[in-house]
Structures are given as C-alpha cells and as structure tokens.
Amino acid sequence: MPSWKAPTIGERPVALLGAGVLGEEEFVPYNGFVSKYLQIIGRRIACSWVAGGYNVIIRDPSPEQRSAAIHFIDNNVAEFSKILSTTSVTKKGTYSAVEDLDSAVKDAWFVIEAVPEKLGLKISIFGELARKAPSDCILGTNSSSYKSSLMLDEVDANGRTRVLNVHYTMPPTTRTVELMTSTYTDEAIFPFLVTQHKNVGLLPAVARKESTGFIFNRLWAAIKRETIKILAEGVSDAEEIDTLWAEMFGDKKPGPCALMDAVGLDTVAFIEDNYIQERHLDPTNTVEFLRKNYIAQGKLGAKSGKGGLYPPGYTTKVKGKEECSTENLAAPTIYLLDIGFGENVHADYFNSGRLIVASADGTTWRAILSGLETPDGIDVSLSTGRIFWTQMGVPSENNGSVLSANLDGSDVKEVISKGQVHTPKQLAIDHQNEKLYFCDREGMRVHRANFDGSEHEIIVQTGDFRDSAQKEDELRWCVGVCIDTENGKFYWTQKGPSKSGKGRIFRANINMPPGGSAPNRPDIELLFDKLPEPIDLEIDVAQKMLYWTDRGEYPLGNTLNRAPVSPGIAAGHATSKFEILSRHLHEGIGLRLDHVNKHVYYTDLGGSVYRSDMDGKNKQTLCNVGATFTGIALAHVG
Structure with a gap:
C-alpha cells in the first residue's frame, strides 16, 4: 500500500459537514436528542479556519442552517x-455553504464531520467520503463519543489510513483541538x-493511542460525573460548586455546572452513556438523575429556554458576579435599525438610516445596509434567510414601504411598495404561517401580508388618511404590533398624542370574524387605556x-x-394595572424578548440598547453610540 503524501493545499477548501443538526428524517433521535451544540460547534470550526486564511465549504441539507452558518461567519470572523x-493573516479564507455532499468534498484537502452522534449515520458518511473525496484528503470526525475506528465498516484499506x-x-x-488515531491512521x-491547526491559532494535542474520550475529555468526564453525583446526593448546588471552582482555578472560564448547561444536559447524558456502556459504570446518580430531574422536563440548559442546572439565562453566572454573561451557546444575534437622526447634523435625515448587526453583548457591531428611508420596525426569518423591515419614508407623505434582504444585507427587495402603506412602524413575523404584520401610523391601519408581499390585506382600520382631520387625530394612530399564534390573537398600540396619557392597547382575532371588516370589527378588545404613550409590543405566550x-x-x-x-x-374591558420594569429611557421604542435566555432587549432614540431579565432586574446598557435606534430583532444563529 503506498504511503500517504501530504496534500498541496493551495485554494483547496476545508469541508465542514454539518452547519447544524440534520433533518430528523436522516437520523433517529435518542430520547428526543437533537443537539444544538453540534450546530454551533460546526459554525465555530468553520469560522476558525476562515479566520486563519483557509477556504471553507460547509455542507448541510437544511437551507435555514446553511444561511445561519454563513451569517455567523459574516458576523464573527473579525472577532x-x-x-x-x-x-x-493577510487574506481571510473564502466560505460558502452547499446542500450536496459531492460538491462540498470534491476538491477538499481536509473534511471535518460534525453531524449528530449516531454511529450508523457516521459509518455511512465515512463510506461516502472514502469514495468521493480526493485520495489524499484527510477525513476527520469531531465526535467525542465514538472512536473513529468504529466508523470504518464501509471504508476501504486506503481510506482507513486517512481517517482520525x-x-x-x-x-x-x-x-484546544485533540487528534487521535483510528489505529489505521x-x-x-x-x-x-x-x-495547520497552529496556523489557525488553535492548540492541538495528539493522543498517543486510541481512547474513548481523548485526553482532556476523559478528565472532563470524571469532573462531570462527580459533579452530577454531588448534585444528585444533595451535597451542594450548581452555584456553590462553580464558585468553589472559580476560586480554585480562576474565574476566566465558567465552572463545570455552567459548562454542562452550555453544552446541553441531553448532550452530557448522551456522551456519558458511552462511558457507562464501555466501563460498566453505575448510571443511577449520573445520567438517570439528569434524565429524571432535568431532561424529562425539557430543562436541557442554555438552549432550552427552561434552564438546566442554572435558571434560564444564567449559563455562565457564578456567585459574586452581578451580571450573567451572554457568551454562551444560546446568545442571540441582534439586528438594529438606526433611523439616522444621530450625530451627523448635515445628514439627509430621511435617507440616512442603517441596518446594524451586533453581538449579544453589544461589543461588536457593523452596518450591513445604509441609506435607508427612516427605518422603524424589523424582524428576522431564519427559515427563509431574510431580514424584513419597514421604512416610514417622509411621515407627512404616503410613501412608506416594507423591504427585505438576505441576512448579509444583499438582494434587497421591495415587499410592500410605496403608496400601499403610509407610515409603517413595528413589524412582527408570524413564523408558523409565514406572515408579516405591521402597523401604519398616519395610515391608521394594521396590515398583514405574505413574505413576498402577496395577499396584502388591511385587518384593522381606525380612519382614512385622505381625511385630514382623521389623519391628524393621533388617537387613531397604530404603532406597535405582536402576534399570539397559539391563541389566535394579535395586539396593537394606538399611542395617542405625545405625552398625553391617552394611549391604548387593543387585541383582535387573527381570523376576521364573519361579517367583519377592517373598519368595523366586532371582535376588538380594549385591554389598556390612559397609558402615557405606548409604542412597541411583545408577548410571552x-x-x-x-x-x-x-x-x-x-x-x-x-x-x-x-x-x-x-x-x-x-x-x-380596559384596565390600568401594569408593572413598570425599567425607567429613564430616552424616548423608548424598540422591543424584543429573548425566550431562550429569558431576557428583554429594548432600545431608545437616545442611541442606547438595553438588556434586562424578564422582570426588569439586572438592566444593562449594551451600547450607547451616536445613533437613533428604532426597531430591534433577535435571532439565535450560534
């Protein structure tokens, strides 16, 4: 058998298989096991190689995951x-995402498999790789659960020398990245x-022989196992364990409980199953404890929105720290609209808006679109890979519009053209039915349309903008909107005159009642009145x-x-009973709920973005820049 020769890299790519989890038809979930960890680690591996100057091709069958992976690299490669x-590195690598395996690996010098931890799936994939990838291509699995030797059933003798x-x-x-032989490598x-890994800035280590769990993961497995036993036996709790850990080893990294929440307790249990089977360990106070007390209740950690060993949103919090870090696997990407009335006093006010993408902690942000016409409301559909936003245009004129673009700001399209909406404000997506809802301030309407602008309809109308007296009546102005698909309701605000204390919040059915019309709906409910000046809405269903x-x-x-x-x-019925969660905003406007981490994000025209817990506690100002923020949207793209 000829010995392996190192490939000439040149422009050849690293192929990454798995930007996210594969569709359920491609594997049988284990106890509902679908790991968001795999989704995010795949994107991070790809981004690391791109940052190091290597070209990358990502293969994933899901359009949503391909789009999210590219978006993640766009937003994070500089960091x-x-x-x-x-x-x-003088030149960052190129990157793209494809659906089919053949085009992903045909020129690759290195393939990294990061698909769900199902051995049958991995055996099949490596059989395909051995046949389809170039003969000098290195074939790696990112699995920490299975030895690569277990994946070689369909790989020929030559292919086995390239698998690890x-x-x-x-x-x-x-x-850290650990390399380990398949015994044939x-x-x-x-x-x-x-x-190559050192060139990327990673820290590689080589296991001297094949071992379940590599080097550090075996140490980490022992720490996890004993930590879970401490919890199961009621000896201590997660916060105290991590506090002791931070005191002993430093607080630069989260402790074992926070790390298990970050990875996902279902993932932790799944990996531990392999050790239990191989070493005949007692599962009572480890995986059985996790499955009974956490996993069975949907408490999987950061990704679940229900918390895990820690409450939701506290993935990396340790005792003594007032703030919880959002640098976890479930942190959202923030999308912001800057209306353009900021520091540039010489700007063309009505054409100076920007669409900004920012990290969850506000430390990194970049404008992906500029020259927008007074943008106001924004939302994101990861399933279609599109951002949707409203543009008020000149408020005195009937020239508002709704637009969309790819997640990177390319392919801008007009969804609702000028003249079909007067002064569009907050926009919200009904993801289940792929519908856009948006309010129309001086137009005195609530609109609904498909993502492509078809089936555009008026579902609430409080006046006729062609009637100057009605148009000037701010009690009729519709501003904020949100949808409760589960209960078949939508909500909107009518803000009233500025600072007047005459604002109201209404609700109606998503389905128009028989005989009803936009100007005359019998199902409208007045929920709150005599509010100072309500603007944007969100609902925690x-x-x-x-x-x-x-x-x-x-x-x-x-x-x-x-x-x-x-x-x-x-x-x-109307009530004035409500709870104030945060004060001292500078013309508060944009609002979004992070249902995963149990946070509220909100903006003001003073240029600040805030985040707090759902009850308003732990309020933080994420950024305060020379901008005038209106709408805000969140998306969990890893």
Whole structure:
C-alpha cells in the first residue's frame, strides 16, 4: 500500500459537514436528542479556519442552517481573528455553504464531520467520503463519543489510513483541538495537521493511542460525573460548586455546572452513556438523575429556554458576579435599525438610516445596509434567510414601504411598495404561517401580508388618511404590533398624542370574524387605556404576559412595562394595572424578548440598547453610540 503524501493545499477548501443538526428524517433521535451544540460547534470550526486564511465549504441539507452558518461567519470572523491572534493573516479564507455532499468534498484537502452522534449515520458518511473525496484528503470526525475506528465498516484499506478523530472544544475562546488515531491512521498525518491547526491559532494535542474520550475529555468526564453525583446526593448546588471552582482555578472560564448547561444536559447524558456502556459504570446518580430531574422536563440548559442546572439565562453566572454573561451557546444575534437622526447634523435625515448587526453583548457591531428611508420596525426569518423591515419614508407623505434582504444585507427587495402603506412602524413575523404584520401610523391601519408581499390585506382600520382631520387625530394612530399564534390573537398600540396619557392597547382575532371588516370589527378588545404613550409590543405566550415600551411623560412614561393578559378578557374591558420594569429611557421604542435566555432587549432614540431579565432586574446598557435606534430583532444563529 503506498504511503500517504501530504496534500498541496493551495485554494483547496476545508469541508465542514454539518452547519447544524440534520433533518430528523436522516437520523433517529435518542430520547428526543437533537443537539444544538453540534450546530454551533460546526459554525465555530468553520469560522476558525476562515479566520486563519483557509477556504471553507460547509455542507448541510437544511437551507435555514446553511444561511445561519454563513451569517455567523459574516458576523464573527473579525472577532475570531482577534481571539485566535490571526489578525496578521493577510487574506481571510473564502466560505460558502452547499446542500450536496459531492460538491462540498470534491476538491477538499481536509473534511471535518460534525453531524449528530449516531454511529450508523457516521459509518455511512465515512463510506461516502472514502469514495468521493480526493485520495489524499484527510477525513476527520469531531465526535467525542465514538472512536473513529468504529466508523470504518464501509471504508476501504486506503481510506482507513486517512481517517482520525479531530475533536474541537469551543473555538475561539477555547482553542484546544485533540487528534487521535483510528489505529489505521498514517502517522505522517499528525504532524501535518498539528502545523495547520497552529496556523489557525488553535492548540492541538495528539493522543498517543486510541481512547474513548481523548485526553482532556476523559478528565472532563470524571469532573462531570462527580459533579452530577454531588448534585444528585444533595451535597451542594450548581452555584456553590462553580464558585468553589472559580476560586480554585480562576474565574476566566465558567465552572463545570455552567459548562454542562452550555453544552446541553441531553448532550452530557448522551456522551456519558458511552462511558457507562464501555466501563460498566453505575448510571443511577449520573445520567438517570439528569434524565429524571432535568431532561424529562425539557430543562436541557442554555438552549432550552427552561434552564438546566442554572435558571434560564444564567449559563455562565457564578456567585459574586452581578451580571450573567451572554457568551454562551444560546446568545442571540441582534439586528438594529438606526433611523439616522444621530450625530451627523448635515445628514439627509430621511435617507440616512442603517441596518446594524451586533453581538449579544453589544461589543461588536457593523452596518450591513445604509441609506435607508427612516427605518422603524424589523424582524428576522431564519427559515427563509431574510431580514424584513419597514421604512416610514417622509411621515407627512404616503410613501412608506416594507423591504427585505438576505441576512448579509444583499438582494434587497421591495415587499410592500410605496403608496400601499403610509407610515409603517413595528413589524412582527408570524413564523408558523409565514406572515408579516405591521402597523401604519398616519395610515391608521394594521396590515398583514405574505413574505413576498402577496395577499396584502388591511385587518384593522381606525380612519382614512385622505381625511385630514382623521389623519391628524393621533388617537387613531397604530404603532406597535405582536402576534399570539397559539391563541389566535394579535395586539396593537394606538399611542395617542405625545405625552398625553391617552394611549391604548387593543387585541383582535387573527381570523376576521364573519361579517367583519377592517373598519368595523366586532371582535376588538380594549385591554389598556390612559397609558402615557405606548409604542412597541411583545408577548410571552407561555407566561401570558404582554410587554411594551412607552415614550410618554415621566414618571409612568419612557419606561418598559408588562401586564398579564389572557384570552378570556371580555371585549371592551380596559384596565390600568401594569408593572413598570425599567425607567429613564430616552424616548423608548424598540422591543424584543429573548425566550431562550429569558431576557428583554429594548432600545431608545437616545442611541442606547438595553438588556434586562424578564422582570426588569439586572438592566444593562449594551451600547450607547451616536445613533437613533428604532426597531430591534433577535435571532439565535450560534
């Protein structure tokens, strides 16, 4: 058999299989096991290679995951370069995402498999790779659960010499990557891959022989196992364990409980199953404890929205720290609209808007579109890979519009053309039915349309903008909107005159009642009146809680608020009972709920973006720049 020769890399790509989890038809979930960890680690591996100057092709069958993976690299490659110290790399690598395996691997010098931990799936994939990838291509699995020798049933003798485990932890903040033989792997591959990983800024280590769990993962498995036993036996709790850990080993990294929540407790249990089977370990106070007390209740950690060993949103919190870090696997990407009335006093006000993408902590942000016509409301559909936003145009004229673009700001399209909507404000997506809802301030309407603008309809109309008296009546102006698909309701605000204390919040059915029309709906319910000046809306369906921003007069205005709502409130009933969660906003406007981490994000025209817990506690100002922020949207893209 000829010995392996190192490939000439040149423009040849690294192929990454799995930007996200594969469709359920491609594997049988284990106890509902679908790991968001695999989705995110795949994107981070790809981004690390791109930051290091290597070309990358991502293969995933899901259009949503392909789009999200590219978006993640767009937003994070600069930060990866800083952390991995690859800023001296003169040229970042190219990157693309494809659906089919053949085109992903046909020219690859290195393939990294990061698909769900199902052995049958991996055996099949490596059989295909051995046949389809170039004969000098290195074939690596990111699996920490299975030895690569178990994946070789369909791989010929030549292919087996090129297969190994290549396990990445969590780049870029954790730089370690472990290489391990399949027992057949050509020894010359290891120094070659060590060099390439060092070029990327990663820290490679080579296991001297095949071992379940590599080097560090075996240490980590022992720590996890004993930590879970401490919890199961009631000896301590997660916060205390992690506090002791931080005291002993430093607080630069989260402790074992926070890390297990970050990876996902279902993933932790799945990996531990392999150790239990191989070493005949007692599962009672480890995986059985996790499955009974956490996993069976949907408490999987950061990704679940229900928390895990920690409450939701506290993935990396340790005792003594006032703030919880959002640098976890479930942190959202923020999308912001800057209306353009900021520091540039010489700007063309009505054509100076920007669409900005920012990290969850506000430390990195970049404008992907500029020259927007007074943008106001925004939302994101990951399933279609599109951002949707409203543009008010010149408020005195009937020239508002709704537009969309790819997640990177390309392919801008007009969804609702000028003249079909007067002054569009907040926009919200009904993801289940792929519908856009948006309010129309001076147009005095609530609109609904498909993503492509078809089936555009008026579902609420409080006046006729062609009637100057009605148009000037701010009590009729519709501003904020949100949807409760589960209960078949939508909500909207009518803000009233500025600082007047005459604002109202209404609700109606998603389906128009028989005989009803936009100007004359019998199902409209007045929920709140005499509010200072309510603007944008959001709803937490699970908690039956409505949130809104208010730009009215102090002390009740310029606030973030919430109040309980339920489907059973009688039509025509109005209440003033609500809870103020945050004060001292500077013309508060944009609002979004992070249902995964249990956070509220909100903006003001003063140029600030805020984040707090759902009850308003732990309020933080994420950024305060020379901008005038209106709409905000969130998307969890890893």
